[in-house]
Each structure stands twice: as structure tokens, then as C-alpha cells.
Amino acid sequence: MSVRRVARVLIDSPLPQLDRLFDYAIPDALATDALPGVRVRVPLRSAGRMVDGYLVELGEPDASDRPLSELDAVVSPVPVLPARLYALARRAADRAAGSAGDILRLAIARRMVRAEKAWIAADPPATPEVAAESAAWAASVLAEYPGFTAALADGERLAVDAPPSPAVHDGAAVGAWAVLLAAAAVHVLASGRSAVIAVPDHRDRAQLEAVLATYVPVGALVRDDAKQSAPARYTAFLRTLAEAPCVVIGNRSTVYAPVAQLGLVALWDDGDPLLAEPLSPGVHARDAALLRQELDGGALVFAGHTRTTDVERLVAVGWVRELPAARRRSPRVVLSATREGESRGARVPSSAFAAAREALASGPVLVQVARPGYAPVLVCAECRHPARCAHCGGPLHAARQGAVPTCTWCGRSANSWACPDCSSTRFRMASSGSERTADELGRAFPGTRVIVADGDHPVTEIDGRPALVVSTRGAEPLAVGGYRAVILLDGDRMLLADDLRIGESCLRWWSNAAALAAPGAPVHLVGVTGPVARALATWTQPGYARTELAERAPLRMPPTVRVASVDGPRRAVDAALEALRAAVPELDAEAVLGPLAHDETVRALVRFDYGLGPRVTESLRASVVSAAVKGRRPAKGRAPGRANTLKVRVDVPDLDL
Secondary structure, three states: OOOEEEEEEEEOOOOHHHOOEEEEEOOHHHOOOOOOOOEEEEEEOOOOEEEEEEEEEEEEEEOOOOOOOEOOEEEEOOOOOOHHHHHHHHHHHHHOOOOHHHHHHHHOOOOOHHHHHHHHHOOOOOOOOOOHHHHHHHHHHHOOOOOHHHHHHHOOEEEEEOOOOEEEEOOEEEEHHHHHHHHHHHHHHHOOOEEEEEOOOHHHHHHHHHHHHHHOOOOOEEEEOOOOOHHHHHHHHHHHHOOOOOEEEEOHHHHHOOOOOEEEEEEEOOOOHHHOOOOOOOOOHHHHHHHHHHHHOOEEEEEEOOOOHHHHHHHHOOOOEEEOOOOOOOOEEEEEOOOOOOOOOOOOOHHHHHHHHHHOOOOOEEEEEOOOOOEOOEEEOOOOOEOEOOOOOOEEEEOOOOOOOEEOOOOOEOOOOOOOOOOOOOEEEOOOOHHHHHHHHHHHOOOOOEEEEOOOOOOOEEOOOOOEEEEEOOOOOEEOOOEOEEEEOOHHHHOOOOOOOHHHHHHHHHHHHHOOEOOOOEEEEEOOOOHHHHHHHHOOHHHHHHHHHHHHOOOOOOOOOEEEEEEEOHHHHHHHHHHHHHHOOOOOOOOEEEEEEEOOEEEEEEEEOHHHHHHHHHHHHHHHHHHHHHHHOOOOOOOOOOOOOOEEEEOOOOOOO
């Protein structure tokens, strides 16, 4: 009996029941190219068609007579799935009760034939040589944090509070945080290892790239983000597969970059929601980075102007070490409130107004507001009832003073609106957006340049001339030399949001804006008191995170515990919860919240300790697979159901039923 070579293949499919390795026989014609990591095409008996997949590994020679289908084709000879990437995808998927294929769709760039042929024809990348001057620069920057270089060499996990100040690099404005992370990457590259840095958006990436381009040799700096063309992104992915070390920068999926010799994984501002993956299985970049460092070694750095409760929990349990700077620096924060004799409704107190007037004599002033637009919220002028669209019930807003209100949902004009409570036909502006604030400040400071920066008016950088910059949170442009004053408005309104983490979010928004101020420039937080305001004023964000953790622990709120949401038809959800209780009897009576009706389905939340995580996710994943299989085989006389009727999301950030 002849011995057959066996290929173990992961099929590229969203169906959860196919999330395992399938054995295929390797025909003699494909024996040379059928190597681990290559893309292949295989027959799927249940579907009666050819599907794509990845050859993960070669199995032991099989001398049995069991029937095995053969590989149909090797799509590409390039091994795009090295063993280290599959191990990470499998580990991340298991932790999130998801599929490894879903992770790989985020990690592996779409194949582009011409780019691949050009890459194969070119010579392999050479090992980069970092100039002595660049290595010395990196060492001098890292010296501000005693022990940083030793921690990088030892592969430690660090929480670093970035310098809260702007910087100038080759005439361009960048954050001091970008200089710090760039120095860490250059230091690691000089030691012959690779660095992977994930940032929230393209503005952060551009700052980091501007600094790294000066010190990293040509060909060793790899950009990975969705704004690239498909060929460019695939070429960048192929570069990360090479043995020569490099520095990879990009967005949340960059943490999966399969570099061969990992020396550093770094995340900037891990509290930014852009680092939370919306696609299934929803693994946050922070969790993926933790798994990556545990599997591949190297150092792990969480850097930010604030500390999330997630990272602070890791510091508290000793999994991550806090690395302070040699000299503590903080902005000059002023808690501004209305003075005696001023109207309590004054949006800009006299102290902040005076600070802006004084600062405009020498440079730009930043004014942060909560919302874009002119009047984001309208109410009835008589009874203050929110103004809603008569057609769809959406909120009405005004594009400018005197304009006919329109619906933010359906876009219809409210020409003949009448209040359903009091029948009044008059509106009142209940809030001021960025454009209305710009109009008001423009009248208060005649002759001053006014710049609006929000989603509809993106501005990334301004010069150092006097100007009033009105920006929504997160859209603040960089200013050369820093802002001469920063005024944070609408803070009380931001804190009213119905969100467990709104205090963390507000502190992050305000801290990031304060870090744009020039050294010694005043930062006025208007109309806010309490723990969040004190944390900003004293620049003790880690202390605020510790307090939040202490308050959430008795209530079993995340991240002191892990939370999974289970959505689907009531019968499927009930079956999943019953199976979970049987598999993990340690779950207490209050571990499950719900299920409650949610649209056409029901939702339940499961709270569980971190130590129970593997068993909980394994049970929930088994329920997802079971529901998917049952959905494909309906009872006799019934219409076929959906392929997957049960949805599980692990590590949801809030208890939202």
C-alpha cells in the first residue's frame, strides 16, 4: 500500500462549523509547491464546489485506506501564512469564541498577482543597518525613562505615560509621544529585531512615519493601513514575511504583522475606540498585542496620555510594569468656573475668555467642543421638548442661524413642524456645534482668523500664527510650536453620556487636547468638577483608573471581570446558557444577566472571571457551531434558517442589554 502525503488545510469560510483543519491528499503534480503557508484551492464535499484555503501544515504520512480528497491547486507559491501567524490567529480566535479564518482575513492582505510577481522577481530585502547617529539619538530619547532600553532588551511588558507636549521634527509638528515610540522602534531595529506599532488613525500614523523616516533605513519602514492601494498593501505585507527585520506601523490589524524576529509591539492610546475591532470576532488590538507578545516574545509597550482601566488592571496584577519618566511633566490645567456676577449659563467664563485673548497675541488657541455642525440639538422654544422629525422620529438640527431645520436621519426639511406636546412652532437651539461656536467666537474676537476642524472640515496641522481653532474631540490639528492656550468646552455635557466608561473617555479626550498646548500654556477645563476634573488638573490619570477599578470590582463591572454577549433566538440563547452552566458550574447565580428582548432576538450577558475564560469561550463557541449546523438542516416542512442564528461577542466593554 502506498503512503500518501497529507495536507492539513484551513478553509477560508465564515461558517463556524468549518473552523478546523481538514485533511487532503497531495497529488504528485503539486508535491513541490504544496508547502506550509501557501494558498490552495480544495474541494468541499458538503457544498459540492471548490473553495480557497491555507495549507497550514503537512500531516504525518497516511498509510490507511480512508478516502481523502485531493488538493485541486496551489494558488500561489508564496507562503503567506507562517506558523507563527496561524498560532496567533488560532489563539486570538479561541479567546474570543471566534474563527481563526476571521482573524486571518484581517491579518493577510488580499492577493495582488502583479505585486506578487514583482516581489518574487526582486532580490530578498537586505538586513537594515541603523546609522550610529540614529542609534545615539534613540538612546538619548529613551534615557528620559530610566530602564527603558534594558526593558526592551529583556522583553518586558510596560505601561508608559507619554510626554504631554508637542514637538517639531524637520519643521513639521508632531507629538512628543511619536518621538518616544519612534526612538523605541529604532533602538529595537538597531539590535537586529523588528518593531510593530499600532495607532488609532492615519493622523497618528503620519506623525510616527514623519519621525521614523529620518532614522530608519530605506526599505525597513513598512506602512500598513487601509488607505493604501491594494497592490501597495500586499507588497507591504510580503515585506513583513521576509527574514530581514523592519519597523511596521499602521492601524489596529497591524498587531498581526508576521515579522520574523519580533522585538517590540507597541500600542498608542489603547483607549481609542478605533483600536476596537468591529468585525467578528471583535478582538481588541490590545488583547491581540498581549497574545502576540506572549507567543513570540519581545517587549510590549502601552503608551498614552491616559491610562485605561484595562491596562491599569494588568499593572495591578503584575502582568504589566509601570515605567515612569525621570522628570514628571504636566500641562498647566485650570478648572474654570463662572465667577460671581457672571451668568451661570455663560459658555466661556471670563477667566477662559481672558486667557484666550492674551494667548492670541502670540499664537493659536484651541477650543474643543462636543459636537460638529451649527446646532446639533433643537428643542421646542416653549416646553423644551426635543424637536423630532414628523416622518421618522429622528432629531432635528439646524445647519446655520435662521436655516430651516432638517432631520439627521432621513434628511427631510421640517418646514411645518409643530411640537406634539404644546403645539408651538418655534425652535430653540439647545446646544452649539463647532460651526456655531466658531461664529460666536468670531464675533467676540473680530479680525482673528477662525478655523473649524471636525469630521466635515478635516485639518491636520496649522502654523504658529494667531488663530482660533474650534475643533471637535479627536479632530484637533497639530500646531507648530503648540497652542498658546487650550479651552475645553461642553465637558459637563460630555460626562452625561450613558456609558460606563464615559469618565475614562472624557479624561482621554481632554488629556490629548491638553498635550497639544505649548509648555507653560494654560489649559482651561470649563464647568467641570469631580474626580475626572481633579485627575486632569493634577495629571494623575493612572490614579483615576485605579479608583475606577476599585469602584467597579464590587459591582462586577468590566474590566474587573470579562463579559460576553449572547444574541439570537430565545431557544438558541437558552440552550447556549444551559450548556454553559453545565460546562462551567463555578459560574454563580448572578453571572448571567437576561436574556431580554433585543429587536427581533434576545440578548444575554455572561460575566465571568479571567481564570474561567478558556472554558467559557469553548462552551459558547460549541453552542455557536451547534446552532449553525442546525440552521443548515431545518425540520421537515420548514424553510431553511440562516447559517448562523447565534452570535457571541466576548469582552464587550459595557453591560448593555
